[in-house]
Amino acid sequence: MPTLHTPLRHARLIEDVVRGGRAAERYDPRIRDSWQRCLADYALQPSAKRQPTMVRGAELRERRERSGAIYPIAQIEMRTLTQLLNAPVGVMLTDGDGVILGYCGDPSFAEMAARAGFREGAIWSEAEQGTNGMGTCLALGTPVLIDGPEHFLSQNAGLTCCAAPIVDGRGQLVGTLNISGRLQLSAGPTQALVSLAVQNIENRALLEAHRRHHLLRFHPHREFVSTAGEGLLAFDDNGRVLAANRSALGWLDRSSHVEVHGTTVESLFGCKLERLLALSRSSAHALPLPQRDGGLLCYGILQSPATPRLELARPLADAEREALRETLERCRWNVSVAAAQLAISRRTLYRKLERHGLQRYRAG
Structure with a gap:
């Protein structure tokens, strides 16, 4: 896309695209819809200078605590991503309101990050900062890459941002993981990296949150149990499902958490609970799981509830x-x-x- 040199040209472009003008076809419908929200719902001006609203001190600590295991686990993933990219970028974790809970960045990006307002406690929702990686990801609930002038505010047009949503074991959107930089990020590889990091965060957070419940770890390939792509189901002593990760939905041929949460593992696998519980008394190696209605054959390991030593x-x-x-x-x-x-x-x-x-x- 062409580089826009002035805030005025940027504002005129957005107005033209939102009206359905000649430039509209060059932009993704999600970008056009986001620009429309920024103008109509949030009353933002593309050329206006905006500093992010901040939450500080006790409120920021409280938000981190509310995230449970997500914040400390994400810290590890963020450092890994920063080292892996080895480029002038910053990696950010937000909560569901777009508040940056954690930041990790390459030293060469520090000055740009400070000017852009990428700091812990800053709010990067769409309502606050217009179309941007973190805010638009939260608004849509899907991964996004906002490239340069696709940002609503002209002050952010020099950035490229790639974000993916983080959900809990019930499918609730609880935050985002975002990479922002002043270089052009390749959409496919960058989104794959962010999505893999999010997968690790979600899986580890689910395992930590449900240590006191039964945890079924399964995969169609025996050797991939206990890897990032494994399915995870947490259930209580009565077999009622309390949480699931996204891979579990895929391997069970379910489209949403609503179809799994609150059901029973007996209904999911078509067998008595005792048969599944027996897995925890068997070998540490993954064993074949019961198949329902000719479904996908998976192998699983069952972890018994951890004793709160x-x-x-x-x-x-x-x-x-x-x-x-x-x-x-x-x-x-x-x-x-x-x-x-x-x-x-x-x-x-x-x-x-x-x-x-x-x-x-x-x-x-």
Whole structure:
């Protein structure tokens, strides 16, 4: 597309395209619709200078916490993408409102990122910044690449942005992952990279969020179970499906999360729950799953609910510590007498005292 040199020319082009003028056919209908929203719904002006609205401090921390495992997992993927691209780009994670929760960028892009307003806490929704990778991705719920003058605001016309939506295990749109740079990004390879990173984020976040539930990991090819393309289903003790990833929908020939969430694994695979639960007692290798109505043969591994060891360990440790303290106080810190009352050796008692940081003291 031609480079637009002035804000005025950019504004005239947008007006012409939205009216259906001669230039309209050169632009993707999604871009035209986004420009229409910016003018009619958000009352934005293409030539106006806009600084992103910011959320700071406690609100930004609260938004990161609400993202659950997505934010810390995305941090890893963002650093990997930055290193892999090795180019003047920035990688950003937003929440569902377009607020940038995390930023990671190449040092050569730092100055451009600062001018553009790519910083943590900045809001990049369409209503705030017009047509852009993050905001338009959230508006459409699909991957987008916004190239140069396809941005609504002329101040962003020097950028190319590629974003993909992040959904949770129920199919709810919870954020985006975006790459922005001042170079022309190849649509196919860049979108593939972003989509793969999003797939990793969604899968790991689902596994983390449902550690206390049954987790079925499956794939039509046995060797691809526990890889990025595996299907994931989380279900409770009654077999009710609580979450699924996008690959699971594909392998089960379902088009949306609504068709899976709240149903039972018995209805999905056409077998008794006990048969699926038996997978967790079998070999660690993926085993054939039951087929329903001549469906796709898949191989799966079932992970049993994880024991919340950390939550249990703390109360147990605190209880033991208090029991030791009470016994020693009662015995006036006579270790031999306390060990006899506790039915343990003096050596064991000393080890426990050291582990709990208990030592003799005198009141007053």
